[in-house]
Amino acid sequence: MAKKIRILIAKPGLDGHDRGAKYIARALKDAGYEVIYTGIRQTPEAIVKTAIQEDVDFVGLSLLSGAHNELFPRVVELLRENQADDIIVFGGGVIPESDIPGLKEKGLAAIFTPGTSIKAVIDFIESCRSKIEN
Amino acid sequence: MSELAEKILKGNLRSIGRAISIIENDECNREQLIDEIFPHTGRAVVWGITGAPGSGKSTLLDGFIADLRAQNRTAAVIAVDPSSPFTGGALLGDRLRMQRHATDPGVFIRSMASRGHLGGIATATADAIKILDAAGYDLIVVETIGVGQAEIEVVELADIVVLVLVPGTGDEIQAMKAGVMEIGDIFIINKKDLDGALKLKTEVEYVLHLKSNNNESEMNPVLLTSATRSEGLLETLRAIDDYLSRMQADGRLATRRQQRIENEVRKIVNAKIRLMAEKHLQIDQKIKQWAQQIGKQKQAPYALINSQLNQLLKDS
Numbered sequence: 202m203a204k205k206i207r208i209l210i211a212k213p214g215l216d217g218h219d220r221g222a223k224y225i226a227r228a229l230k231d232a233g234y235e236v237i238y239t240g241i242r243q244t245p246e247a248i249v250k251t252a253i254q255e256d257v258d259f260v261g262l263s264l265l266s267g268a269h270n271e272l273f274p275r276v277v278e279l280l281r282e283n284q285a286d287d288i289i290v291f292g293g294g295v296i297p298e299s300d301i302p303g304l305k306e307k308g309l310a311a312i313f314t315p316g317t318s319i320k321a322v323i324d325f326i327e328s329c330r331s332k333i334e335n
Numbered sequence: 336m337s338e339l340a341e342k343i344l345k346g347n348l349r350s351i352g353r354a355i356s357i358i359e360n361d362e363c364n365r366e367q368l369i370d371e372i373f374p375h376t377g378r379a380v381v382w383g384i385t386g387a388p389g390s391g392k393s394t395l396l397d398g399f400i401a402d403l404r405a406q407n408r409t410a411a412v413i414a415v416d417p418s419s420p421f422t423g424g425a426l427l428g429d430r431l432r433m434q435r436h437a438t439d440p441g442v443f444i445r446s447m448a449s450r451g452h453l454g455g456i457a458t459a460t461a462d463a464i465k466i467l468d469a470a471g472y473d474l475i476v477v478e479t480i481g482v483g484q485a486e487i488e489v490v491e492l493a494d495i496v497v498l499v500l501v502p503g504t505g506d507e508i509q510a511m512k513a514g515v516m517e518i519g520d521i522f523i524i525n526k527k528d529l530d531g532a533l534k535l536k537t538e539v540e541y542v543l544h545l546k547s548n549n550n551e552s553e554m555n556p557v558l559l560t561s562a563t564r565s566e567g568l569l570e571t572l573r574a575i576d577d578y579l580s581r582m583q584a585d586g587r588l589a590t591r592r593q594q595r596i597e598n599e600v601r602k603i604v605n606a607k608i609r610l611m612a613e614k615h616l617q618i619d620q621k622i623k624q625w626a627q628q629i630g631k632q633k634q635a636p637y638a639l640i641n642s643q644l645n646q647l648l649k650d651s
Contacts, residue, residue: 204360205423205450230424235448240431247437251430254443256352285349 204334206326207257211239211248213276216266221293221315225261228319234326245272249279252288258333259326264294270303277308289329293317337364340371346470348443354466355445359459369462372469377592379411379468380579381475383489385455385515386499388481391525393432394562395499395571396478400436402572403474409441411472413463415456417480418448425449429478443472454488455479461492461599482515490518491598494588495579497521500539502531516542520555520582521575527559527567616647 210226212219219241226238237255239248252260260280262273273292280286292304293313301312311325342350357365384392396412403410414429427446436442445463452458456479467475479489490496498519509516522543524536539557547553556574560567582588612618625643628634 205448207356226426230419230426231422233419233422233424235418235425235427235446237427237446238431239437240434243434244438247434250348250437251434251444253348254352254445255430256356283349 204330205235206259206330206333207235207237207255208259208261208326209237209239209248209252209255209257210261210263211243211251211276212241212263213243213245213248213272214264214266214268215242216264217241218265219263221265222263225263225293225319225322229322229326232319232323245275245279248276249283249285252280253283253285257288259329260288260290262290262292262294264292264296267295269294269296270300273304273309274307281308289333291322291325336371337368339364340368343372343466343470344375351443351466351470352445355447355459355463358462358466359447359450359457365462369465372465375469376465377468379464379472379475381464381468381477381492381494382575383477383479383493383496384499385479385482385486385489385496385518386523386525387483387501387504390481390499390501391560391562392478392481392499393429395523395525395560395568396476397433397435398562398565398568399476399572400433400442402568404436404439404441408473409471410474410476411443411445411467411470412476412478413445413447413460413467414478415447415449415460415480418450420451423450443467443470449480453486455482455486456488456492464492484512484514487515487518491595494591495520495575495582497523497575499523499525500535501526502529502535504535520578521571522555522557523560523571524557525560525562527561528564532559615651621647 208229210222212222222238226236229236237257239251248260260276262276264272269292277290280288280290289310290308291311291313292309296312296314304312313322339350339354343354354368357368384396386392393414400410412433416425416427416429418425425448427448430444430446433444436444447457447459447463449457456477460477464475464477477489477492479486496518498515500522522539524532526532536557536559543555543557556578558567558571558574560571625639628639629636
């Protein structure tokens with residue numbers, strides 16, 4: 202049997218727009234994953250503690266406020282400090298194309314901008330499956 | 336002792352989280368891990384909290400955790416939500432209500448999908464309790480999926496069962512029915528500001544009076560709360576603690592815990608027998624053959640099954 206993949210969908214920062222986060226959480230549930238949703242306005246510390254307690258394989262961060270260049274890498278950094286850098290972090294939201302290379306350099310595995318199909322997200326998750334199962 | 340077990344006993348969060356996944360996925364080191372930590376279990380108190388979807392279980396728990404932490408008690412929560420029978424996916428949304436405790440080192444919250452298990456909890460719940468117990472949490476709370484009338488398996492895991500009811504869900508006859516109403520030790524009427532809350536309290540108390548033969552001291556407590564307004568929570572916490580002390584004093588707690596172990600041993604043995612039957616007797620394939628004979632040739636089902644099983648036992 203294939204391993205059950207667990208994904209944390211988290212909203213760091215101060216914006217309260219969680220339609221996108223809820224949409225992706227629901228869609229990933231429908232794709233057969235176990236999805237945990239944190240709700241809005243989470244600190245990177247709370248997200249990392251949650252990811253560890255829930256022992257997730259992925260953390261998906263959603264942010265529309267513009268603070269992604271600070272908050273996304275901070276989550277990656279804290280995971281590393283907690284010996285949890287095997288957890289794969291991806292991001293989504295209103296993120297300028299020009300910021301994406303910098304974020305990937307800082308350990309974000311993928312960035313999904315508005316208009317991304319849910320299939321692209323699922324393909325990304327499945328492309329990591331062999332890495333997770335080892 | 337394995338490194339993982341040692342880290343669990345030290346309360347390492349990463350190891351506790353991993354261990355619960357090992358149990359959920361039934362990985363090959365699961366049994367050894369449980370055996371290693373088992374001598375360190377039995378210290379924690381286990382609550383079950385159950386009730387209909389949307390009755391306020393998670394929000395109540397969020398308030399209880401805040402009050403428990405103020406009393407310097409640590410708490411771990413296993414919050415079970417249903418898996419989809421169609422896709423196997425799950426949206427685990429209970430911890431959303433408790434997320435203010437996420438960075439508190441005295442609180443551990445784990446969401447758990449039911450993964451096809453019926454009864455309101457997951458197959459992994461019993462062993463996950465042991466991990467959290469060994470990790471040193473004072474209190475472990477199992478929050479069931481939102482239940483209907485018959486999902487009562489939490490009673491087999493918990494020292495005390497808290498049943499959450501809300502107004503507007505029927506008359507006293509509903510409260511007299513078999514099933515979930517029978518497993519509550521503490522009854523909470525949540526959303527007490529809604530119409531019908533007092534009426535429901537009276538009805539539940541009436542039913543509990545019948546159950547206890549009007550013996551006041553044996554009555555289960557019924558409490559009114561408003562989880563979102565944090566009203567009635569401290570009173571409820573006190574009622575739970577008092578009830579547990581009474582259960583401890585009159586020996587019911589010890590009986591319940593022994594019964595829990597017996598239930599677990601029975602479940603493990605049954606599962607192992609089934610595995611052995613499959614491994615040594617290829618029972619699954621034989622079931623298919625017998626079903627053919629019964630379905631197509633209209634052979635008498637019990638006569639066929641009895642004689643075949645007897646034959647298998649003789650041969651083995």
